[in-house]
Amino acid sequence: MNFIVFLKMVPDVIEELKIADDGKQLDSDWIRMKLNECDENAVEEAIILKEKFGGKVTAVALDAPELDDALFNALAKGADKAVKIIGEWKDVHSPAIAEIFAKYLRDNNLIDNQTLILSGSQAIDDIEGELVYYLGELLNLPAFGVITHVDYDSGQNSVSLVKEFAGGLRGEFSSGLPAVLGIQASENPPRYIPIAKIRAIMKSAAIEEVVIPPDGLPAGTTIEKMFEPETTGKAEMLDGSTDEIIEKLIGIFSDKGII
Amino acid sequence: MDPVDVNILGVQGVYILWVLTAVSMFFFVRRITKIIKILNRARPENRFDNFKERIVNFILYVLGQKKLFGERTIGLPHFLFFWGFVFYAGSFWWNLLRGLIPVLPIPYSDEVGIITFALEIMGVLVLLSIIVAVLRRIFFPPQHLQQSFDAVIILSLITILMVTLLLGQGYKGTIEASVWSPIGSIIASGLSVSENTAVDTFKAFWWIHIISVLFFLGYIPYSKHMHLLASPFNVLFRNNSQPADLTIKSNSEDIGSGASKWTEFTWKDLLNSFSCAECGRCDRACPAQNSGAVLAPRVILHKIKEQMYETGFNKNGNGIHEIFEDKISKEELWQCTTCMSCMQQCPVLNEHLPVIISMRRFLINQGEVEQTVQDVLQKITRYGNSFGQSDRNRPKWTAALEPKIKDARKEEVEYLWLTGDYAAFDSRLQSITQKTAYIFQKSGLDFGILYEAEKNSGNDVRRIGEEGLFEVLRDKNTQQIKKSKFKKIITTDPHTYNTLKNEYKLSDNGDDVSIRHYTEVIDELINEKKITFNNKLNIKATYHDPCYLGRYNGVYEPPRKILKSIGVTLVEMPRNRAKSYCCGAGGGRIWMEDKTPVKERPSESRIREAAALKDVSLMVVACPKDIVMFQDAVKTTGNEGKLEIKDISELVFESMK
Numbered sequence: 001m002n003f004i005v006f007l008k009m010v011p012d013v014i015e016e017l018k019i020a021d022d023g024k025q026l027d028s029d030w031i032r033m034k035l036n037e038c039d040e041n042a043v044e045e046a047i048i049l050k051e052k053f054g055g056k057v058t059a060v061a062l063d064a065p066e067l068d069d070a071l072f073n074a075l076a077k078g079a080d081k082a083v084k085i086i087g088e089w090k091d092v093h094s095p096a097i098a099e100i101f102a103k104y105l106r107d108n109n110l111i112d113n114q115t116l117i118l119s120g121s122q123a124i125d126d127i128e129g130e131l132v133y134y135l136g137e138l139l140n141l142p143a144f145g146v147i148t149h150v151d152y153d154s155g156q157n158s159v160s161l162v163k164e165f166a167g168g169l170r171g172e173f174s175s176g177l178p179a180v181l182g183i184q185a186s187e188n189p190p191r192y193i194p195i196a197k198i199r200a201i202m203k204s205a206a207i208e209e210v211v212i213p214p215d216g217l218p219a220g221t222t223i224e225k226m227f228e229p230e231t232t233g234k235a236e237m238l239d240g241s242t243d244e245i246i247e248k249l250i251g252i253f254s255d256k257g258i259i
Numbered sequence: 260m261d262p263v264d265v266n267i268l269g270v271q272g273v274y275i276l277w278v279l280t281a282v283s284m285f286f287f288v289r290r291i292t293k294i295i296k297i298l299n300r301a302r303p304e305n306r307f308d309n310f311k312e313r314i315v316n317f318i319l320y321v322l323g324q325k326k327l328f329g330e331r332t333i334g335l336p337h338f339l340f341f342w343g344f345v346f347y348a349g350s351f352w353w354n355l356l357r358g359l360i361p362v363l364p365i366p367y368s369d370e371v372g373i374i375t376f377a378l379e380i381m382g383v384l385v386l387l388s389i390i391v392a393v394l395r396r397i398f399f400p401p402q403h404l405q406q407s408f409d410a411v412i413i414l415s416l417i418t419i420l421m422v423t424l425l426l427g428q429g430y431k432g433t434i435e436a437s438v439w440s441p442i443g444s445i446i447a448s449g450l451s452v453s454e455n456t457a458v459d460t461f462k463a464f465w466w467i468h469i470i471s472v473l474f475f476l477g478y479i480p481y482s483k484h485m486h487l488l489a490s491p492f493n494v495l496f497r498n499n500s501q502p503a504d505l506t507i508k509s510n511s512e513d514i515g516s517g518a519s520k521w522t523e524f525t526w527k528d529l530l531n532s533f534s535c536a537e538c539g540r541c542d543r544a545c546p547a548q549n550s551g552a553v554l555a556p557r558v559i560l561h562k563i564k565e566q567m568y569e570t571g572f573n574k575n576g577n578g579i580h581e582i583f584e585d586k587i588s589k590e591e592l593w594q595c596t597t598c599m600s601c602m603q604q605c606p607v608l609n610e611h612l613p614v615i616i617s618m619r620r621f622l623i624n625q626g627e628v629e630q631t632v633q634d635v636l637q638k639i640t641r642y643g644n645s646f647g648q649s650d651r652n653r654p655k656w657t658a659a660l661e662p663k664i665k666d667a668r669k670e671e672v673e674y675l676w677l678t679g680d681y682a683a684f685d686s687r688l689q690s691i692t693q694k695t696a697y698i699f700q701k702s703g704l705d706f707g708i709l710y711e712a713e714k715n716s717g718n719d720v721r722r723i724g725e726e727g728l729f730e731v732l733r734d735k736n737t738q739q740i741k742k743s744k745f746k747k748i749i750t751t752d753p754h755t756y757n758t759l760k761n762e763y764k765l766s767d768n769g770d771d772v773s774i775r776h777y778t779e780v781i782d783e784l785i786n787e788k789k790i791t792f793n794n795k796l797n798i799k800a801t802y803h804d805p806c807y808l809g810r811y812n813g814v815y816e817p818p819r820k821i822l823k824s825i826g827v828t829l830v831e832m833p834r835n836r837a838k839s840y841c842c843g844a845g846g847g848r849i850w851m852e853d854k855t856p857v858k859e860r861p862s863e864s865r866i867r868e869a870a871a872l873k874d875v876s877l878m879v880v881a882c883p884k885d886i887v888m889f890q891d892a893v894k895t896t897g898n899e900g901k902l903e904i905k906d907i908s909e910l911v912f913e914s915m916k
Contacts, residue, residue: 014642015649034641191626192633195640195727196516 001055001152001177002112003046006101006119006131007074009033009064013124019226025091026226035070038120044186045150046118047078053152055114056080060104062089062097068207076193076201083208094126095220098134100212105139107212111178113157121145121182132182142175145182260431260458262367262465263358272466276358279473286477291488294480294533297521297571304525305508306496313495316608320494326606330540332395336388337606340417343385344487347420350378351472358469369428372439379428379442382421389418403539403548403557409483410537416478419471427464433457486536490607493534496527501761502811503599503612505721517620517724519581521567524617531609532564541601541611546841547594551858554594556601556611562586563614582618589627590854592618596861597722597846598806603837619724628723635850636725639732643714645850646684650711656682656689657708660696667707667743674699674706674780675745677736677759679752680715681883687890688883692751694912695777701915702789704780706749712739718758718807723847733763740765747773749780753807753882754845760812776808778881781911782817785824792914795826798877800910801869802829803889804839805882818881818907825914830875832868840865842888849884862892870902877903879910 011017011026012034018027046057058081059074061067071082085100092100105111122129122145129145136143148170149162161173164184238245253259265272319325324341328334350368357367368374392414400406429446434457436444452460479485498504518524541556542548548555566586570579583589592615601611622628628636638647657664667675676699682692699706717732740748748765750756756776759765765772775783784790802822808814815836822829834840843849843861853860859867866889869878880886889904 014647016651189630189633192623192628192636193626194623194725195731196624197727199727 001049001053002110002115003050003055003057004105004110004115004117005039005042005046005057005059005074005079006117006135007039007043007059007061007067007070008036008097008120008123008126008131009061009067009070010036010124019228023225024223033065033067035073036120036123038122038183040120040190041186042118042120042181042183043074043077043079044188044190045183046116047191048187049116049150049152050078053154058083058110060085060101062092062100063087064089071207072198072202072205073193075205076198077191081208082205083210086209086211087214089214091222092214092217093220094130095134096214096217098131098138099217100214101135102138103212104210108210111139111141113177115178116150116159117141117178117180118183119181121147121184129182132180136180139178139180141178141180143180143182144173144175146184147181148183148185149187150181150183260434260461261361262462263361265462265466273359273361276355276469279470280355280359283473283477287480290480293572294485297567298526298529300522300571301524301526301529302522304527306498306527309499312499313497316494316497316499317491320606320608321491324606326604326608329604329606330401332391332399336391339381339384339388340392343381343388346377346381347472350374351469355469369431372437375428375437375443376439376441378424379440382425383442385417386421386425389414389421401539401543403542403555405483405537405539405557407483407537412478413475413482413484416471416475420468420475423464423468423471427461427468430457430461430464434461483535483537485533486607489530489533490536493530494608496530497608498527498610498613503597503602503610504761505613505616505726506762507726516624517622518614518617519583519621520579521563521571521582522579523621524563524614527610528614528617529563529567531611531614532560532567534607534609535560535564536607537561538606540604540606541609544600544604544838546596546598546600546843546861546864547591549859549864550843550861552591552594552855553588554591556615559587559591559611559615560609587618589622592622593629593632593851594848595846596806596841596843596848598841599810600806600838600841603810616722616724619722620726621724623724623726629851631852632723632847632850635847636720636723636728639715639720640728643732643735644680644684645715646680648684650714652711653683653713654708654710656692657696660693660700662700664696665705665707666710667745668709668712668739670707671744672705672707673746674704674749674775675740675743675747676706676708676749677713677716677751677755678708679750679755679883681887682751683713685883685887688886691883691886691906691908694906695751695908698781698784698790698908698911698915702784704784704789707743707745709739709743714739716752716755716758718754718762719845719847719849721758721762722845733758737763737765741767747775749775749777751777751883753805753812754884757807757811776812776814776817776881778808778818778821778907779814781908782820785821790911790915792825794914794916796910796914797826799828799830799875800877800879801832801872801875802835802879802881802907803832803842803865803869803885804836805880805885806839806841806845808881809839810837818879821907821911822879825910827879827910830872832865832872834868840868842882842885842892844884844888849888860892860895862888863896865889866892866896866898866902870896870898876901877905879905879907881907 011031015032016030018030020027043059050057057079059071059079060083062085067084075082119132132145133143144161144163146164147161148164151160158174158176163171163173165171238248263272263276267275324338327337353368357363357365369378425442428440428443429450432440432443432447433450433452434454479488539557545556566582595615597612599612635645639645643650665672678692682688714732714735717729721729750759756774760774802818804815819829841861842865886904886906893899893902893904
């Protein structure tokens, strides 16, 4: 089979985030990028499927800081090829990213009837998980998001899928190939790759670079203004003996009109 | 009177002796050759340096039997077994040679007065030792002592050897009395036999004796008493550079990939298994084993030996499967806290830890690691700390301090202070770290920190088996430390202390950079009268020796001296100093979850030990991880309000107020 996994680097929210002076984007001095968590699961799922059914895994991403680490990591996990799409990718959102990825696939004639295209089902800057559906639309392929289980039937050349819905509901789907899948969680949690293995891959493998001119990309949404999360009421600790605390609580409850 | 001069069923004694010797030597040499071949198939490792130190070890631990005296009942008896063995072995070869070659112009050993005397006295002492050993095995066997049939055979053999020797001397004594034969004379005085009978009986005992020894010789390499041949070499080739050295001393890449079967260990790793006497001292000291876990250090070595025996005696080793399949479970490998008690206790200086870490390395290289540990390793890889926080948060604990702590990256300091992750990030520990800083500041110490540039030191990462990540961390820290100008290094965490002191190379010219634990520095400051105590504490407390400070690096006294100077009366726990009992956090255990139900966590056992001390309601520690582990254990053992856990810095701080 032919697995193509699209990856994306997103701001690491462990680091302190600052809004830039223009109020429309994050201050790039303060952000560190990391691989989108769902994408990590998409890589894992592709590797698991490859191990089960054979084939080739290609990891593809738009250039971004710290992307090389993520791509080498994918190679160390078992991906066969890593591709970096070169360019200044500022202010590109899901519709535009889908356009670039679709162009990459078409230009290189990468889709055959054994192809499964995977990506994370959402990202912190794509909470709705639009990318997968834009891709499906552009490539005219069936697309499914929030997938937690994939199985391949070689006789039928089809995949059976489990998709999660709100409220703990799940649905089972079957689709022919090629198809686009948004992975929510891989079969097993992403595996650990020892540093020695990543270092070895860095020496032995190379990341392929591809240029796709950013012409005629749809703008999609534009950001008008970013906000820091607003702090609403803070917690208050009550001191004193148990009786005093009860006394204070009764006071607070009656002040708020609860009792 | 030549005991070989006999005629059995028409065959002369000397021919019989030749045949018996040949059979015994055949079995002995065959087995030993096989074992040497096995060691040859293992991975290479250079253990031939430091000749002088090796000889010193040999004198202390082989000739002096130093570690054996750690257990009182069996210390002296084993010492006598050993020297008895050496002496009797000498006498045996002498007599055998004389017996095999009758034309040799030398007497038998028991025909030389002084030797006879020594043989007899030694014989009695060894018999007494046998009685102690047997009583110990029957009436008060220590836990984990292997009560094997092997041991029964060997003890019986030694008894036969001694009894035949002494009785033979007795019968000989009825013929010719000698002042050199006190025991023989005593026995002879109770015998009334004709001269012919006496000669025959003497010869009969001589033959039983020599046949027993020949059987012993052939049997040793097939039994647990292989330790008697292997352990002297084990001591000679022990690692002298540092405690539980994990350095990969080989150019071959595959050593870093760890071991999953006996052929992937180094020859010295395998020699451990042959040296093991199955005494169980390591298992008795092991916190994992005592908490009800599967892991038993002795069994690990034993299982490797089993695999060697099962597959090593065949010529080709391709068919050897992973040792995890049927011998050693992956689970037990992760149960090790790397406290090094096993190695501390081992009388033959076996090195269990490198063996365990070797297998962990293999598992890590396969990506086999439990989720919580994987998370921590990934956090350390990305953020440089095990808490998964932004490295900008590392110096947050300093924000409240006045004056501001110097930035050692920007200005020269006398002391460069590395706190390690726990002291810097854990909210329960930050106030303690602040108090340590206060002590340094008040005593006028010129010190600085690396702020967000410090990374996890990698001590525990290495012990998890993630050698690659350890190297990355070591290189990053080394680079940063080398860029800073300072004279000495202070560490808070004993784990950091250990790896910096023993596993980092911080100077280019090979000089040692002085690494201190904060207790050593505070002790020095007290000695130099730079700290004034306004408020002596007048309390009783006990002190817990952290593994990586005490057992690993021998720092036992500075914390005790500090406690004394601030007015604390120290009440020692039964397990103190080198016998200190691990809190259970080391070797990455602090990041793992107990999968099987535990009988009693190591930290809980330790808390109960401290709580049992009379009039003691405070346990002092000198390791950030101890605070975390023991404060939890105080709660789970229901000792809240009865026992308090404090860092030594907190007490110093209180007494300075």
